[in-house]
Amino acid sequence: MSLISSPRKGIVLLFLLLVTSAVFGNTFVNQWSYDDPPVVLKNPDAHSLSGFLENKRLGRPMRELTYIPDHILFGDKPAGYRVQQLAWHGVNGFLLVLLFHAFGVELPVALLGALFFLVHPLQTESVASIANRKELLALFFSLGSLLCYVKSFTSVGARRLLLRVGALIAYGGALLSNETTVTLPLVAVLWELLLVEREKRVLLRKPLLALAVSIVAGAVFIYFFRWIFSADQLLTVYSKNSFGASQSYIPLFMGAMKAFGFYLGKIILPAGLAPEYTFQLSESLWQPQALLSLTLLAGAAACAASVRRSLPLVSLGIGWFIVFWLPISDLVPVGYLAADRYMYLCLPGIGLVLAGLLQRWPKRLFVAGTCLVLVVFAGLTVVQNGYWRNEHTLWRHAVTVNPDSTWVQETVALSYLLTGDYGRAVGHAEEALRLNRFNTRAYVTLAKAQERLGNLAEAVRNYEMFASFGAMEYPEEAAQIRLYLPALRERFAAQKGLQ
Template identity: 65%
Template sequence: MTGIRKRTVLLFFLATTVVVYGNTFLNDWTYDDVPVIVQNPDAHSLKGFVENSRPGRPLRELTYIPEYHLFGEKPAGYRVQQLAWHGMNGFLLVLVFGLLGVELPYALLGALFFLVHPLQSESVANLSHRKELLTLFFSLVSLYGYVKAAALAGGRRVAFMAVAVAGYVVALLANETVITLPLLVILVECYGMPRERRILLRRPLLLAVSGAIAAAYLLYTFRGFIRPEQLLTIYSKNSFMASRSYLPLFMGSMTAFGFYLWKIVLPVGLAPEYTFRLAESFLQPWALLSGTLLVVLVTVMVRAARRLPLLSLGIGWFFVFWLPVSNLVPVAYLAADRYMYLCLPGVGLALAVLLQRLRSAKVEAGFCAVLLVLAVLTAIQNGYWRTEHTLWRHAVAVNPDSTWVQETVALSYLLTDETDKAVAHAREAIRLNRLNTRAYLTLAKAEERRGNLAEAVKNYEFFAAYGGMEYPSEAADVQASLPALRERLALQKTNLQ
């Protein structure tokens, strides 16, 4: 690809990103934006960054510093950089696909699938999820450098290999889930590179040392997740407290895998939070079906290796970045749209390979129509991220079985002084998980506004007794205010008599 053509492709992807995601400029701070950006001194200045008062993902914090100086607490200004990273990721995918042997028109189509898919809305529309965009960008820089290095010799090989290593290190600073990138490099050597160009697979000792270093880093980074408490954390998020065994988590991970495949095909009903019905049983139809689909995809990957090696690479790409978020080792949420940001390029590669193999004008036209539909759905999904209220009120319609969603939407209604709805959703959150202490706090505040002081005191007392571990400052405030509230309740009872 010539320099002029590269610039044209880059501008095309940046323009497409603005068209599809431009309505996010109207959006307010949502989800984790306030604690990650607005209230985080590490993201406001280099001095604060060095002090590191809130340890997190350093690369993401660095990118916020110039924006904070330029735009302060106005989120619209932050979105210029947000959209730029996403557009550049689409452009880099075209370059990487091209290096692997995908012709330009099909590389463009595969990268566009990645760019406009509604599952990307969470990562692009929510500023605190910039970590996903940064991780993919530097992962692609690393992969591009590695593939170029394999095709060169002498000083140029050393230079591109340095780019590959540096890209990987920086990607890790953005998000540690990219730890599996070396597995993708191995798959690239297996399925996307002639034998004579291979580096790791032709040097077993180098491969073994690299694997040992990656394994050691992996164990160190995720050491805190290999604990029974982490397992219970995931179970609690899914309102499941009936078991401490690993089986419910494994079956839930399988169900989530099928859920991802379904949302890739039909990306509607998306939300920032999903829950799954967990059970300590092998007889779970959706989990078994999802596990079967996983086996089928692995089989296709293996069997397609000779005739369509890049199809195998695309499937393998998906698996490589699904593994860290699969919760086969308990990490966080069983499913989240943002977890697909690193996985979808693999789907885009697989689709590009299939389109190139078919070379059918009708199929290509149909695919372009699908891309247009996906772009429209993405623009609609961006709108749900307009404010905290629109986000969670949509989320509760999509996922009413989540205690966290019910509790958060209860707070949303409380903030708009719709106390009856706040009470209803807070009670539903408690019904789903009686240990959701924050729901008791929201319920208490709503009941107090409604003048139901007896219910308010009862729920404040529960929060003060059990909410201190998760919310120490708020529990202390409630404890301090309870005597006055009890006096008001006593006076109310006296007046009623």
């Protein structure tokens, strides 16, 4: 297979940047939303190099570094930040083309596989949400690391050494962007196993040493992230899914399996996307949806093993997906059972599966069908970008997709409160509390809406609930409410006396 010439590389890069701009260009009119304010606007580490060095907030260093020039040039205007968002995404598509080609995929087919990754609607959250630049950077450094490692096998002498050192440095950059890239070396191991002759392998040449290094790396990871193994972290995940009936691990495992099947469904039919999803959790072992997803996971692994000789690229693509799914699977409780942004590192594996199939069966009908799907996905992505226009459009769409989430209901209630629709604010806040009576933010939102409607008795009651139960999570706001309550009680007494 011939190498891609420099002029052709330039054309491919320009084409992918133009596709990215066409598909995600409507995000330039979007406002700050979701995690953008705390991560970008109110984060002193992201505003200057001196602030970054002070490191007042724990975060992803690579992401914060890239915000500094944005802040200097554009201040609090989100449109300027989006230039980097689109640039990183387009360059990642280009690196995927180079990596797929290095794996042995012909250029036109590699381009189609990369386009699948580039235009898929699941990418909207990572690209449209400036706070999620960590996903873009994590993949950029991961692809750079893999490219350096793969190219080192066709190099000799000092160049080979430099490429392997570069692979290690890029891996460090990936970890500093997002710690979920911890499993990246497993992709390199799979590549060696499937596509490298036995006598040329490096990581698999001394499997016991590789195992020992993996164990040490795993121990270091567990030490620094030991908080995720606590009972409180398990309960945090359960709370997000309005589940409080048990502290058993079974509901988490079955929920993670449901999420795996959910991802596969959204990859094939990417409709009804939202920034947050919830799942029905249960201690029961008889959960058909979870068992079906577990069967699909086992089937995917079995398929990868069975086609490793006949379709090694497909096998590698499946392995890529599973390897990057593991850190975000929530098999060890991290936070959310599912999120669109979690698929950013996983989707290149599906793109590689597609490229492998197209290379094996380059039928015109298959290629035409793939191109049609890409056009449809691109259109759906443009629509999905529109839901991220601002906080109100985002969460009012989310509640139609995921009405069973107490956090979505509470956020929608706040949206209606801020826009003066107090009746709807009350309805959504009450629904949030019906789903989870420990959602303390819902009490204060409900109290504010009731107060504006003149229902002072209900306002006092809900403010009191927030002051009592919200102090642990929101101590400053709870203290302010306690100071405000005496005046509100006097207003209520005066209102009652007039009736």
